[in-house]
Amino acid sequence: MTLHALREQVCELHAELVRYGLVAWTAGNVSGRVPGADLFVIKPSGVGYDDLTPENMVVCDLDGVPVEPGLRPSSDTAAHAYVYRHMPHVGGVVHTHSTYASAWAARREAVPCALTAMADEFGGEIPLGPFARIGDESIGEGIVATLDGHRSPAVIMANHGVFAIGADPRAAVKAAVMCEDVARTTHLARQLGELVPIPDADVAALHDRYRTAYGQEVTA
Numbered sequence: 001m002t003l004h005a006l007r008e009q010v011c012e013l014h015a016e017l018v019r020y021g022l023v024a025w026t027a028g029n030v031s032g033r034v035p036g037a038d039l040f041v042i043k044p045s046g047v048g049y050d051d052l053t054p055e056n057m058v059v060c061d062l063d064g065v066p067v068e069p070g071l072r073p074s075s076d077t078a079a080h081a082y083v084y085r086h087m088p089h090v091g092g093v094v095h096t097h098s099t100y101a102s103a104w105a106a107r108r109e110a111v112p113c114a115l116t117a118m119a120d121e122f123g124g125e126i127p128l129g130p131f132a133r134i135g136d137e138s139i140g141e142g143i144v145a146t147l148d149g150h151r152s153p154a155v156i157m158a159n160h161g162v163f164a165i166g167a168d169p170r171a172a173v174k175a176a177v178m179c180e181d182v183a184r185t186t187h188l189a190r191q192l193g194e195l196v197p198i199p200d201a202d203v204a205a206l207h208d209r210y211r212t213a214y215g216q217e218v219t220a
């Protein structure tokens, strides 16, 4: 994929955050790693969703420093950069304060795996990451420490919101959308009783089946 195509993709994926109701005002951001380069593309800071264009996406190095003149990158850039530096398989990162996932964050609770859709997509609970102040590397450290070796592509950072990762930006956006979906259902279920987690062996079987047998066979 060319840099221009990645700028277009990252820009367009921000519309998905709006479409699925994951963001308010200018909160939330998507980034994508530039294939074959130590660079990534991310949303500019404080720019409204209607004003995003492929051209005003910001290209940064893996220290989160812009490599060309233009708008300042998202205030969450350091966290994205830390993930790209420490998780080489990650090609996309998304951050939102989506409502129900952030309600779990406000209670500092992981989301228990009580739905087959969670077992499919997350392979277990959606883990809780540490509380971290914005402005240094501690958010990135918390994301990587929580997700490294975990099946889940999303983490709920304590008192904050969601960071989701994927092999590419679209996969990361999907994880953010699915995270909010199951956070909402489990939150609602909690209102009338305790959640009943799915046994570990069933979670593992569901996750494995989803990864290997779901969807259409791709023929070359």
Ligand SMILES: [Zn+2]
Pocket (backbone or CB within 6 Å): 076, 095, 096, 097, 160, 161
């Ligand atoms: Zn945030």
